Amino acid sequence: MQINDFRLFLEVAEMGSFTKVAAQRHTVQSHISRQISELEKSCGGHLFRRTGRGVVLTEFGQHVEQRVRTWIKDSEELFADIQQTSKVPMGEVKIGMLPSAAHPLMTQVFQRLHAQYPKIRLNVREGQGGELDALLDTGSVDIAILFRYQKPSGPDETLLSTANTYLVSSPGLPLTQADSVDFKRLEGVPLVLPRPPSHWRSILDETARSKGFNLSAVIEADSLRVQKEIIASNPHLYALLGPFSVDEELRSGSLQAAKVVHPELKRYVTLAHPKHGHFTQASRIVSKLIKETVQGWNGQLNIPKQV
Structure with missing residues (x-):
């Protein structure tokens, strides 16, 4: 059993569907189903119960989920702490975002990141409001770009742009x-x-x-x-x-x-971070690049016409 096997397990638990996870990972449903079946054999019990609409965690699966989330969180924080000692910023930054914000914003951010911090990797997934909030709450993403219907006031969110x-x-x-x-x-x-x-x-x-x-x-x-x-x-x-x-x-x-x-x-586009979690050096750099890019575009998520 590898940590990525359990990352897949958590992804299926969050989405409740092999098919949705397969689409997210650009593979086929049978491949996801086979990986989960092999994990269940290694764990010694069924993690999911199949329903007409997808899958739900069994009682055993719920127990495993609690243990696995703690294990993965601790493992990622340990690895992040090790990386922090490096003079060169590195590591993976997981970003959840609205489909309308994906391009050209992330294209521009990636280009700057690749030129200045080549050892930082981006892991970008699209989603809608409630889904992105859930990803933040579970620590499945390090940063989220999402819509709010009121201006953010807390320390965990920064206003990027206002959209009519x-x-x-x-x-x-x-x-x-x-x-x-x-x-x-x-x-x-x-x-x-x-x-x-x-x-x-x-x-x-x-x-x-x-x-x-x-x-x-x-x-x-x-x-x-x-x-x-x-x-x-x-x-x-x-x-x-x-x-x-x-x-x-x-x-x-x-x-x-x-x-x-x-x-x-009006809707307010915000840059949000998990309320509880480890904010790594790499995450801070990516967050800074996102803010600088939007500010350089006069508070827009697209390149201004005159640029």
Whole structure:
């Protein structure tokens, strides 16, 4: 049994699905299932119980999970302490982030990191709000870039950027031709929306109800890519998105957008660290590079047009 076997075990426990883990690791479900079966044989008992929707931990698996989390945390902190004595910063930094923040931000950060600190490795995984919070709480990532609906006030999070909300469509639709659109005008508009019970969907629905109507969801999808492809290929549909997720399409003219006002629905992009955990030298360096990159882009997650 190797430590990476138990890292896989924890990943399956967090996601509750061999298929999701396989997709995350760019492999096939049968490979993950086989690795877990071999680990179960080595442990001497079943770690997971198969259900119709995935897998859940057995009672034995829950016991193993508690022991393994402590072991891995202690092992990583010991290794980090050893690395801290090196004159050359090194080690792996695990980052969880929103899909809309992945590029070009991490591309730029990696280029600077590779040039200045070649022995620091990045391990980047994408996720949505609740998932990223869970990864932080369990120590599965060292840093997370995520959306908040209020400005951060604690020492564990730093405000990176503020994002307005835009009504987005294919070119030529009248509602998105102006610079802004009143939220009240979304009544009856066919929308592509994120699936409930996401926090963002709840805010959109509650805002509409406060205006005396319900949003018209023609299709629901969490994936930003799916939402953008649907509105691009269906010129009568709209979506409510942030500016970073459609910047490339707006520049190319394949989509158009108007800022939603009355109210302005702002989201705050923050850089978060685990409340409890070891903040390594490598993590501090990557965190600093992320902040410097966003500041250099005038508080945006994309390269400003004039740069």
